[in-house]
Amino acid sequence: MTTEVGSESDVKKVPEVQQQTAPASAEPSQEESPSDPEAAASPEPSSPPADGGPKKEKGISRFLPPWLKRQKSQSQDKPGESSAPPKQESVEAVQEEQEETHGAGAATASTEQTEEEKSIGSADTQPVREEKEEETKEEEQVIPHEASGLSALKLNKKMKMVVCHVTLLDGSQFSCEVEKRAKGQYLFFQVCEHLNLLEKDYFGLSFKDNAEQRCWLDPTKEIKRQIRNSQWQFAFSVKFYPLDPSQLTEDITRYLLCLQLRQDIASGRLPCSFVTHALLGSYTLQAELGDHDPEEHRLDYISDFQFAPNQTKELEEKVVELHKSHRGMTPAQSDAQFLENAKKLSMYGVDLHHAKDSEGVDIMLGVCANGLLIYKDRLRINRFAWPKILKISYKRSNFYIKIRPGETEQFESTVGFKLPNHRAAKRVWKVCVEHHTFFRLVSPEQPTKTKFLTLGSKFRYSGRTQAQTRQASSLIDRPAPYFQRTSSKRISRSLDGAPVVNVSDYSQAAGAGENGPALELNSDSKSQQVEVVEEPDADAATSISSETAFESKLRVQGENIYVRHSNLMLEDLDKTQEDVLKHQASISELKRSFMEATPDPMPSQWDKRLTGSPATTLRLQAQGSAEVKPEVNGQPEVVEVVEETVVIEEVVKAKPKSPAPEVPATVETECAAEVKEERSLSSDSDSEEEAEYHAQPPTTSISTQQIKEEPEEEQEAVLIQQAPPSGIESQPITEAAEPAPSAEEEKPAELPEEEVHADEPLATPDEAPNGHALQAEAPPTLRAAPTEEEEPHIVNGSTSRVEAEHLPQVICCSEPPVVKTEMVTISDTFAAQKTEISTKEVPIVHTETKTITYEAAQLDGNGDGEPGVLMTAQTITSESLCTTTTTHITKTLKGGLSETRIEKRIVITGDSDIDHDQALAQAIKEAKEQHPDMSVTRVVVHKETELAEDED
């Protein structure tokens, strides 16, 4: 079903990202989604890779627990996922528009458009073309029945399949058809199945990105989004080189490892001495050919094999000589001997990355099972074992490790390395995270439970650790599978010409799941550093106090803020969980609605514009509940901030003294959530994204590592695939939505009726009445939005659905009162960043800023409109994965009522690996959970994206 959707969209040639990003909030009335009901019914997040379709949605809905979704589906006809088809429509519309505007620039631009806007619009069109080209390319690969895909009429087509070509370790090709939106693991499992491989955790699939860099295919993410416009060409290879191959359970696993090592050796990636080349070569011969046969095996019989990068006659003679000595050895024994020797080589399993040290000297970073090795030329000049490393992070093109202080040292130190570009920095960081987890930890941190407080994107290794895979393989109970060892010749041939399989070279990036932040490292000190500060706010709702406590717990002294919060969270959660649970449903709904409306981060198309665009960053700060006025904060100091989310919660609390039933406002809870997202796309070599990974002591199971990641990948992917902002611009419906003067683009989105959640079962009982009142009032004000329902909401080229979030308890009016406003500012932040970047090499960073405001229905007059007396104001800042600033403002309004508004500003910094939607959803969810009796009234998303380098 979902697949169908995908195919449809493809047919229409709509960039996939758009589809994916399209919020699920499409109009319920649309019946185009034939299969949707299913999707809605079974939105299991953990569904098998094969049917990855349903999960592809960018909307929040995918993050919702199944039960919630079910609920939703019941209450609403077809929530989120089912709405996929509508998206397509909107997408289509967008495209058409784009096409129209193609040559003429932003013809459709609204009257409010400034010249800048226009320029933006026109710039957008370029990327679109690219996308189309991509599409066409892909189309070719697509199976025949889709050939006619161009016609937009065929909406309900079969799922789009793409043929993936995988180069196996023996040099042969494995082709496999996968659904276009399948996740990496689907393909990986297909390959493993083909190979009859059970101990697959040591292996992975890699691909070459646009920059010809080898990247690991993240099993947990969609293939297409990872490879972007690259070919569907992959290489199966060893990702984690087992320290002791003899502990592998099956011969076939060892065999595959041998094949990998032969490649590594032949390509020179694994340096060996002459003697070693000869010895390993001789084992290869024994394994492949059996005993030396003087009759059959003349000297030239081995010339097809490549034993070394520069193979000499002398070497071949030596190989043959040694081959003779292996008489009687079985292939499995030969492989085992091969591995026993190969594993001793100093570069065995070392993943090298080019870098420069702080003084600009060329070095190599080698990531291996035991830690991080630093090489200068061939020399090892330093080594940081995992236990020595407290934190791994990257920021732009820099990669940092924080070192545990030695016995005599008092302070931890941080060592920084300069990578060629941001992506390289991220790659090495990822590889580190993965290797640490795989080799060092017993089990990867379970992200699920810790999700509570984890905003920000956390990348973590999603597979099994070595310990786990060993345990798993010890259970393997099958007769040794038969496999043919005829590969050597083929390998050597393929190596001669083509570079085909370079898995382990330095360029390869580790792709991994990005779920759990918590990885355990061997640091011990962290736990004590976490400080729990409780600042109960008497005035604030009880929920508030809980929030403060919660946040404060996150706070960690010093720099170790991020460390092990997840564990703490867990503990906390256990206690609070029950309380929180009540509200969870409503929260998630809220989140979802907001999230789904969240537009995708920067379209890549932006960069060209950005280059010329003025340097301005928009920062939205929501003040009044009703008035969301973006303020332009000159230059983004945000060099490092990729994404900033501000969630503002506004709560109106009725005071006991004057319970005025007539005044709905007083009684109900208003919640405005403002989400500000800033994303930066990296320009040439740099991006502002950064990530952190904290090492925790393995001994303590509690310890967790946090990984902060930057949105870059996603960003880039989005950039490429996203359609440029359509010329469609709707007028801001609410006053709150007023675009800042600097805003270049403004797009109000309207909420489809579906968006409205009929009711929130979990809503707090006492508030429900109030909520009703509110709701009743709210809708009218925001009514304007619904009128536009039929129009696709297109934000920045991506179709986004604006979903109104409503007070859960309230039965929403049919039309969601949410207004979405988007402002896009493209700025050249070069000047601003220049000061911060000491390195001359740092290229100009173009930043795009986008602000989107979602506003829940609210009484305009109530909140800020009425001048109140400020009673208290409190700001709490906590840092975890994301930076959260919470401001409590309690005002006294007319009639003796007091209103407490909570503004949360959440900065999400992350790269494309981060699921921003998810992060945002989390943020909103948390906000809701912390203040169950409040409602989110406004969400302003402010995105600042640095342009992707490759876009240039």
Place this chain on the structure above:
Amino acid sequence: MAELMSGFGCFTHAMVRAVPQSLARDALRSGGLEVDLLKVQEEYEEYVSVLKHRLGLEVLELPADEALPDCVFVEDAAVVCGDTALVCRPGAQSRRRETEAVKAALTELGLNIVEMTDESATLEGGDVLFTGREFFVGLSKRTNQRGAEILADTFKDYAVSTVPVQDALHLKSFCSMAGPGLIAIGSSEAAQKALKIMQQMSDHRYDKLTLPDDSAANCIYMNLPSKGDVLLHCTPEEFPESAKVFEKLKDHMLIPVTNQEKAKVDGGLTCCSVLINMKKNI
């Protein structure tokens, strides 16, 4: 079954070089002490005798060259590992030509010879510590980074880590291998610091044998057929405290060898020979 990196300490041959008379007067030294040539020659003969008669090694003795006062310290002229010999390029100008005879002799033995042709590289064998699993190269006044790089290129199977050497002539002026995975290390601050670095740089775990005297930490370990673990170390006369430490190594065949006089010209036990294993593992 053939195996790489096995047989640490297994040697069949030892190359030594006779003491030139010029040593007493011209040999480089950091202490400026008077050297009794006769005593040096006595020590040398005892040393050779131990290798040849006590241990049964094939001793290859090169004639002295009066133009090369330090030529007795052959270790600095070449690094031999497995069947490959790296002919060094001594950092001390006056010692450069010591390599000629050494190279010729090693070539004759049938080893693969690698020469350092890079004019900017310097390397003396005294700065090279081979542990059986990896190399540590001291960056000293006599050995530079480039020299270490060439060594790394020569012995590709092994990790080669660099260790800054302070307050000593060579890395092995205060350390050496006293057994498989056992590093003998002096007690000085410089020695301990170097050890820390080595431990940090290594993927392997080493035990340490701490000697009160830095010079005593220079010993020779061998694993010989029919003799087992053999350790040539300082005499109690020279370093009584350190000798006691060695004596605690119950499993080793301990052979105290006098080195008092050569120490005056910064010579250690390891300096006076190049040990070679001609019995092919592979």
